Amino acid sequence: MIGVETDRLVVVGLEARRARDPRLAGAKAAHLARAAAVGLPVLPGFVLVPAGAEDSARAAPTAGPADAAGAVTSPAGIADAAGAGGAVSRREPPHGERELRRAWRELSGDGARPLVVRSSSAWEDAADSSLAGLFETVLDVRGWSDFTTAVRRVLRSAARTPTGAAPGAAPSHGGMAVLVQPMVRATVGGVMFGADPMAGRRDRVVISAVDGGPDRLVNGSVQGVRYHLTRHGRQVHTEPGEPRDARLLTRGRQLRLLRLARDAQREFGGPQDIEFAFDAEDRLWLFQTRPITAMPPRPARRARLLGPGPVAETFPGVLQPLEEDLWLVPMAHGLSVALDIAGAAPRRRLRRLPPVTTVEGRAAADLRLLGAAPPAHRLLGFLNPAPAARRATAAWRMGRVRTTLPALALDLTADVDRYLSELPAPAQMLSGRLLAAVSWGRTVLSALHAQESLAGAVLGQGSGATAVGEALAVLAEARADEPDDARLIARHPVLLSLLPPALGPRPPLPGRPALTGVPRGTAVLPTREGLRLRVRWVQEMQTSMVRELARRLTAVELLDDPDRVALLRWAELTAAGDGKGLPADLRERLPRPQRSELPAAFRLADGLPVAEPGRRRAATDGQGAGGGFGSGTAWHGGGERPRFAVLVVRALDPALAPLLPGLTGLVAETGSVLSHLAVLAREYQVPTAVGVPDALERFPDGTRLTVDGGTGAVEVVRMSAVGAPPDGADRREGMAS
Numbered sequence: 001m002i003g004v005e006t007d008r009l010v011v012v013g014l015e016a017r018r019a020r021d022p023r024l025a026g027a028k029a030a031h032l033a034r035a036a037a038v039g040l041p042v043l044p045g046f047v048l049v050p051a052g053a054e055d056s057a058r059a060a061p062t063a064g065p066a067d068a069a070g071a072v073t074s075p076a077g078i079a080d081a082a083g084a085g086g087a088v089s090r091r092e093p094p095h096g097e098r099e100l101r102r103a104w105r106e107l108s109g110d111g112a113r114p115l116v117v118r119s120s121s122a123w124e125d126a127a128d129s130s131l132a133g134l135f136e137t138v139l140d141v142r143g144w145s146d147f148t149t150a151v152r153r154v155l156r157s158a159a160r161t162p163t164g165a166a167p168g169a170a171p172s173h174g175g176m177a178v179l180v181q182p183m184v185r186a187t188v189g190g191v192m193f194g195a196d197p198m199a200g201r202r203d204r205v206v207i208s209a210v211d212g213g214p215d216r217l218v219n220g221s222v223q224g225v226r227y228h229l230t231r232h233g234r235q236v237h238t239e240p241g242e243p244r245d246a247r248l249l250t251r252g253r254q255l256r257l258l259r260l261a262r263d264a265q266r267e268f269g270g271p272q273d274i275e276f277a278f279d280a281e282d283r284l285w286l287f288q289t290r291p292i293t294a295m296p297p298r299p300a301r302r303a304r305l306l307g308p309g310p311v312a313e314t315f316p317g318v319l320q321p322l323e324e325d326l327w328l329v330p331m332a333h334g335l336s337v338a339l340d341i342a343g344a345a346p347r348r349r350l351r352r353l354p355p356v357t358t359v360e361g362r363a364a365a366d367l368r369l370l371g372a373a374p375p376a377h378r379l380l381g382f383l384n385p386a387p388a389a390r391r392a393t394a395a396w397r398m399g400r401v402r403t404t405l406p407a408l409a410l411d412l413t414a415d416v417d418r419y420l421s422e423l424p425a426p427a428q429m430l431s432g433r434l435l436a437a438v439s440w441g442r443t444v445l446s447a448l449h450a451q452e453s454l455a456g457a458v459l460g461q462g463s464g465a466t467a468v469g470e471a472l473a474v475l476a477e478a479r480a481d482e483p484d485d486a487r488l489i490a491r492h493p494v495l496l497s498l499l500p501p502a503l504g505p506r507p508p509l510p511g512r513p514a515l516t517g518v519p520r521g522t523a524v525l526p527t528r529e530g531l532r533l534r535v536r537w538v539q540e541m542q543t544s545m546v547r548e549l550a551r552r553l554t555a556v557e558l559l560d561d562p563d564r565v566a567l568l569r570w571a572e573l574t575a576a577g578d579g580k581g582l583p584a585d586l587r588e589r590l591p592r593p594q595r596s597e598l599p600a601a602f603r604l605a606d607g608l609p610v611a612e613p614g615r616r617r618a619a620t621d622g623q624g625a626g627g628g629f630g631s632g633t634a635w636h637g638g639g640e641r642p643r644f645a646v647l648v649v650r651a652l653d654p655a656l657a658p659l660l661p662g663l664t665g666l667v668a669e670t671g672s673v674l675s676h677l678a679v680l681a682r683e684y685q686v687p688t689a690v691g692v693p694d695a696l697e698r699f700p701d702g703t704r705l706t707v708d709g710g711t712g713a714v715e716v717v718r719m720s721a722v723g724a725p726p727d728g729a730d731r732r733e734g735m736a737s
Contacts, residue, residue, distance in 0.1 A: 026120025045181035186277035194271030200298035297605030309670030325570035334449025426548035462526025622712030632664035665707030
């Protein structure tokens with residue numbers, strides 16, 4: 001009849017103790033049997049399992065013979081139980097087609113009452129995997145023939161069990177049982193989570209409700225109304241809003257659902273994913289309960305707000321361990337020194353929490369510490385919470401910095417230039433001197449980053465010239481005469497500002513850009529840009545030294561591949577120089593994978609980035625980076641470039657510099673108004689807005705936009721159906737002014 005011999009089918013009532021065993025009844029039925037046993041509002045019903053499974057379950061110890069049979073109730077008993085959860089009669093385990101027909105007749109009133117026939121697999125509704133919606137559910141089953149067909153469909157759906165879904169010994173019946181219950185004509189149904197599964201908040205309850213049963217909600221055909229409640233019953237908000245006199249879930253219903261969530265959590269030991277419904281008599285029924293799977297980690301209350309914005313332009317890719325030690329650690333130290341001088345944070349905090357770190361190999365900065373995010377509380381934007389003594393000391397220091405920094409920066413850049421010019425070729429240097437040069441680079445990078453940060457704070461942009469702009473001008477003029485990148489960079493080191501540092505193969509220079517001005521030399525760069533350029537030159541010197549060391553370590557068979565030197569830490573490389581050898585586990589180490597970009601703003605939970613939920617903001621909630629006002633078509637940088645393109649990007653990557661000429665706007669989710677690309681965009685008079693939340697999602701390719709570089713406002717242009725503008729209207733589109 002249904003793929004199992006009819007005389008081998010066993011009917012187990014939900015009130016039976018054995019029905020609480022997921023190995024016999026499946027997880028769905030077992031959870032409902034447990035819930036019914038503690039008084040939760042569960043409909044009566046029975047579970048169909050093969051007799052072999054029943055025999056193995058009967059061998060397990062039970063509470064007593066009176067609890068072991070688990071027969072279904074009579075029609076009258078069903079009605080009583082459905083109304084008030086009344087007592088149910090018990091008898092020996094029925095089996096065979098005759099008993100199956102009798103169970104169906106009693107539960108359905110000889111076909112008068114529709115049934116629901118559902119899967120109850122041992123593999124679904126587990127703590128680590130729900131397999132939700134994978135197996136079959138048949139609603140509104142009427143008549144014996146339709147009932148047997150529905151049971152057959154559910155049993156056949158066991159073949160959908162994913163390979164390896166539950167390693168170990170599988171039940172003899174394939175892990176699939178069939179749960180049969182009366183069909184409820186629901187007026188309101190839905191799904192309730194005893195915790196917020198999106199935000200990972202265990203102090204919230206989220207309920208989604210729809211008219212009718214929950215099936216339309218769980219299959220994704222409708223969205224429903226979502227209620228966010230505290231565990232004490234306060235309604236935080238609803239999505240979408242609904243009028244007070246037409247709520248799907250009244251206050252009384254919400255409180256009853258909260259009580260059900262608490263009772264289910266108490267019974268099962270954790271917050272539950274619950275399907276529910278209210279019938280025409282406003283009785284609440286529990287259809288399904290299972291653990292919430294894939295609860296995201298929740299950041300600690302005072303976890304730092306991090307993001308790639310201020311450092312993504314310097315380190316746009318994943319850093320390997322040695323790259324992190326050579327370049328990111330000195331940057332973090334230099335920024336700490338600058339922040340200490342400026343009095344931006346207590347020295348103790350700066351020692352404990354560096355302003356720049358790595359997350360999954362990508363550089364990330366403390367957004368609030370570096371001023372790239374607004375204060376946690378609006379009032380702090382107007383008040384300086386630092387102690388008065390620290391404010392006074394910082395003001396005195398910054399006054400002296402403003403006076404002395406130009407001379408200090410000039411001395412530092414001169415020292416760097418002299419040291420770099422006096423270095424012989426790496427192949428001509430002893431290994432000890434190679435290590436000494438790399439170590440000097442780490443020290444001087446810290447000083448360069450500190451002075452560069454202070455210069456940006458107190459000296460401004462000077463003439464407005466940038467190293468990237470100078471490099472593009474050089475490239476436009478010199479590329480025709482020298483197609484080889486290495487020779488071109490050796491002749492014009494300023495071109496390194498177009499490339500990020502890397503111990504691996506150097507990426508190619510961009511193609512020849514349009515001529516936008518003549519190169520004027522690095523001597524005319526403002527103080528901050530001169531310091532930035534020296535940072536890049538020192539990084540490139542370190543790269544050449546490390547590559548030569550890797551070549552020598554490979555020659556003596558300490559390394560099997562020169563590229564694997566990037567997997568070392570700086571301390572391990574210096575230990576090898578002291579004759580202590582390389583780490584024993586180096587051969588087993590793997591490069592950090594090229595993971596996807598970090599969220600624009602996030603906090604760490606268990607070492608993983610958790611995106612900061614976006615707050616509702618006005619269209620002006622970006623930061624204007626200058627360039628005037630413009631309009632055009634959103635372009636994400638791929639495919640054909642629109643005639644009037646507004647480039648929309650996640651971060652201000654210097655590699656985007658060749659795209660700037662001709663743009664009518666630049667919009668970035670992260671980044672600083674003082675970044676290379678923002679400054680260069682001002683040179684090209686490209687209206688620029690940075691810190692625009694969710695820009696890539698809000699402004700897909702082809703969206704008509706206006707960009708105000710003064711206010712940071714980015715707005716979508718609503719096109720009218722008129723074919724031509726009215727007389728006298730400005731017919732120029734895509735123009736930056």
